[in-house]
Amino acid sequence: MTAHDARFVGGAIPLSGSVDMMHGSGGRATAELVQALFVRHFDNPMLRAGNDQAAFQPPAGRLVISTDGHVVSPIFFPGGDIGSLAVHGTINDVAMAGARPLYLSAAFILEQGFPLADLERIVVSMAAASRLAGVPIVTGDTKVVERGKGDGVFITTTGVGVVPEGVDVSGDKARPGDVILLNGSIGDHGIAILSKRENLAFETEIVSDSAALHGLVADMVAAVPGIRVLRDPTRGGLASTLNEVAQQSRVGLRLDEAAIPMKADVRAACELLGLDPLYIANEGKLIAICAPADADRLLAVMRAHPLGQEAAKIGEAVADDLAFVQMRTAFGGERIVDWLAGEQLPRIC
Amino acid sequence: MTAHDARFVGGAIPLSGSVDMMHGSGGRATAELVQALFVRHFDNPMLRAGNDQAAFQPPAGRLVISTDGHVVSPIFFPGGDIGSLAVHGTINDVAMAGARPLYLSAAFILEQGFPLADLERIVVSMAAASRLAGVPIVTGDTKVVERGKGDGVFITTTGVGVVPEGVDVSGDKARPGDVILLNGSIGDHGIAILSKRENLAFETEIVSDSAALHGLVADMVAAVPGIRVLRDPTRGGLASTLNEVAQQSRVGLRLDEAAIPMKADVRAACELLGLDPLYIANEGKLIAICAPADADRLLAVMRAHPLGQEAAKIGEAVADDLAFVQMRTAFGGERIVDWLAGEQLPRIC
Numbered sequence: 001m002t003a004h005d006a007r008f009v010g011g012a013i014p015l016s017g018s019v020d021m022m023h024g025s026g027g028r029a030t031a032e033l034v035q036a037l038f039v040r041h042f043d044n045p046m047l048r049a050g051n052d053q054a055a056f057q058p059p060a061g062r063l064v065i066s067t068d069g070h071v072v073s074p075i076f077f078p079g080g081d082i083g084s085l086a087v088h089g090t091i092n093d094v095a096m097a098g099a100r101p102l103y104l105s106a107a108f109i110l111e112q113g114f115p116l117a118d119l120e121r122i123v124v125s126m127a128a129a130s131r132l133a134g135v136p137i138v139t140g141d142t143k144v145v146e147r148g149k150g151d152g153v154f155i156t157t158t159g160v161g162v163v164p165e166g167v168d169v170s171g172d173k174a175r176p177g178d179v180i181l182l183n184g185s186i187g188d189h190g191i192a193i194l195s196k197r198e199n200l201a202f203e204t205e206i207v208s209d210s211a212a213l214h215g216l217v218a219d220m221v222a223a224v225p226g227i228r229v230l231r232d233p234t235r236g237g238l239a240s241t242l243n244e245v246a247q248q249s250r251v252g253l254r255l256d257e258a259a260i261p262m263k264a265d266v267r268a269a270c271e272l273l274g275l276d277p278l279y280i281a282n283e284g285k286l287i288a289i290c291a292p293a294d295a296d297r298l299l300a301v302m303r304a305h306p307l308g309q310e311a312a313k314i315g316e317a318v319a320d321d322l323a324f325v326q327m328r329t330a331f332g333g334e335r336i337v338d339w340l341a342g343e344q345l346p347r348i349c
Numbered sequence: 350m351t352a353h354d355a356r357f358v359g360g361a362i363p364l365s366g367s368v369d370m371m372h373g374s375g376g377r378a379t380a381e382l383v384q385a386l387f388v389r390h391f392d393n394p395m396l397r398a399g400n401d402q403a404a405f406q407p408p409a410g411r412l413v414i415s416t417d418g419h420v421v422s423p424i425f426f427p428g429g430d431i432g433s434l435a436v437h438g439t440i441n442d443v444a445m446a447g448a449r450p451l452y453l454s455a456a457f458i459l460e461q462g463f464p465l466a467d468l469e470r471i472v473v474s475m476a477a478a479s480r481l482a483g484v485p486i487v488t489g490d491t492k493v494v495e496r497g498k499g500d501g502v503f504i505t506t507t508g509v510g511v512v513p514e515g516v517d518v519s520g521d522k523a524r525p526g527d528v529i530l531l532n533g534s535i536g537d538h539g540i541a542i543l544s545k546r547e548n549l550a551f552e553t554e555i556v557s558d559s560a561a562l563h564g565l566v567a568d569m570v571a572a573v574p575g576i577r578v579l580r581d582p583t584r585g586g587l588a589s590t591l592n593e594v595a596q597q598s599r600v601g602l603r604l605d606e607a608a609i610p611m612k613a614d615v616r617a618a619c620e621l622l623g624l625d626p627l628y629i630a631n632e633g634k635l636i637a638i639c640a641p642a643d644a645d646r647l648l649a650v651m652r653a654h655p656l657g658q659e660a661a662k663i664g665e666a667v668a669d670d671l672a673f674v675q676m677r678t679a680f681g682g683e684r685i686v687d688w689l690a691g692e693q694l695p696r697i698c
Contacts, residue, residue, distance in 0.1 A: 021692045029692075050596075052580070058412050063407050141505075143418045342371055
């Protein structure tokens with residue numbers, strides 16, 4: 001993303017109309033779009049420098065990098081849009097290393113004919129999410145594909161962050177006896193998307209939980225630097241995330257269904273639609289696995305944060321060479337919680 | 350990109366068939382694809398760790414981050430493919446800060462129905478480019494969109510790199526009197542893509558110049574740490590890149606057309622097709638701007654590198670508040686080299 005001078009972009013930029021192939025040319029139209037939308041709304045000195053990369057002095061410590069493509073459909077949904085989701089999603093992936101996110105990049109793939117007003121709405125939303133999170137978007141890229149070769153807009157965000165001294169969070173660190181905590185209700189994002197997509201009306205509107213979790217994580221690692229595992233159960237839901245961790249750590253995980261927070265309307269929607277909430281995507285949730293001695297303190301810290309008020313202990317790790325995830329059901333039975341085998345909800349993020 | 354255990358992926362992975370919506374689910378099919386393709390071919394410890402982010406201890410110094418989406422069509426072309434291009438493109442954007450690239454991330458947006466054999470071919474090509482460059486792909490992401498909502502495969506790569514002590518390269522540092530150097534012939538990439546796309550046959554096949562330039566840059570900044578500007582003239586060509594620099598630095602730039610290296614068949618193709626080579630994309634070229642006292646030494650260093658054998662002085666910076674780029678033509682005239690105003694070749698990178 002290179003900035004360009006007011007020579008071309010001084011005065012009013014017409015943001016009516018739609019994305020044209022010229023906006024991807026690398027020439028004047030690209031420069032104008034970058035200036036009128038991205039530089040203006042993401043406004044920060046590193047982006048204004050107008051180079052093809054952003055330079056920064058890293059703080060001391062290990063760094064992390066994470067990337068996520070976002071193809072959510074519809075692009076606007078209750079509780080967010082593809083822009084805020086792209087900011088939150090990558091901030092969260094960085095934060096799940098226990099890290100403090102520092103900077104984001106954003107690469108846009110636009111479809112010819114996409115309304116510029118919609119693009120601006122998305123960019124404004126990204127800018128607001130980035131500003132609220134305190135994580136600036138410092139570099140980027142814009143490509144355009146022909147009508148029918150894309151779907152409005154795809155956004156790939158990449159984040160870098162720094163891991164505080166003494167923190168070493170990884171999916172392979174769960175030990176038998178460890179406690180699994182979850183910061184709140186599951187299924188909100190997936191059901192919000194589905195209800196919008198299928199035009200379903202529930203008694204109350206179900207809103208995505210899309211949120212940046214790095215503030216919560218900062219509180220958690222400050223209180224319990226020895227947290228073993230952090231992971232956000234997005235695509236594939238809680239079930240897939242826990243299976244990943246079980247595999248990485250070579251432990252079994254046991255869940256207590258009755259302890260897993262879920263909103264009544266999300267539960268009702270899942271029952272109505274025949275969906276298993278354990279496989280529904282979340283965008284503002286995390287699981288934390290810690291030593292049993294740390295669990296109460298960690299839970300208290302989570303509950304003290306706005307994004308963790310409903311935090312709960314939902315299970316524990318057990319010795320199991322097969323690394324199965326199992327669940328005590330609300331009716332007292334036991335079931336295997338397997339990987340998502342099919343495709344429950346496409347393009348959820 | 351999360352790794353998964355041999356429980357699911359042991360034995361032969363069927364890479365026949367095509368991309369399915371399930372491959373984007375976040376469940377078992379995603380895990381299998383990630384393991385069978387990305388982890389296997391990009392193989393490195395950070396990726397194998399299987400977390401949603403990669404962690405590393407940065408070397409001392411300023412860091413840079415750069416990102417680029419790649420939507421080139423066709424995805425296979427003489428001299429490369431979308432995979433090698435995605436590796437080279439981002440390595441080059443990082444290197445244009447004078448930096449040594451350290452790590453890459455890769456985010457794939459796949460279209461349902463895309464042949465898995467083609468995807469593997471691309472991944473193998475990326476892995477080879479990454480290995481040859483010594484810049485590992487340490488984290489990533491995979492999304493799938495429905496048939497007709499994408500175009501085979503889009504790849505967004507992001508790179509981080511470290512700037513050597515004493516190097517401070519930026520587009521705003523050109524001064525009147527500075528010399529403009531170019532490392533070789535222009536137009537190869539754009540004409541290679543176009544000839545493939547339009548099925549044009551020339552006497553000799555025109556091959557993309559796609560290459561990783563960080564080795565050349567390392568030699569250049571070691572010899573002349575005070576290089577003012579480095580920039581790769583990709584989309585929009587030499588003309589757009591020089592206009593960007595002129596704007597950023599508030600200087601005029603004067604080119605000498607006769608000094609700009611160009612292959613005879615590329616020149617012939619441009620004449621035949623009515624294209625101006627100054628606006629054609631390059632993927633293995635850079636311009637360097639340095640103080641006049643450094644120019645001969647820098648040129649010698651460039652010519653000593655395999656990717657700079659045809660390096661040449663192509664012009665100089667002059668005082669000009671209007672920041673125009675002008676060129677002495679081969680016929681002795683003068684012309685303004687303006688920004689690319691339209692769209693010369695869509696989806697060139």
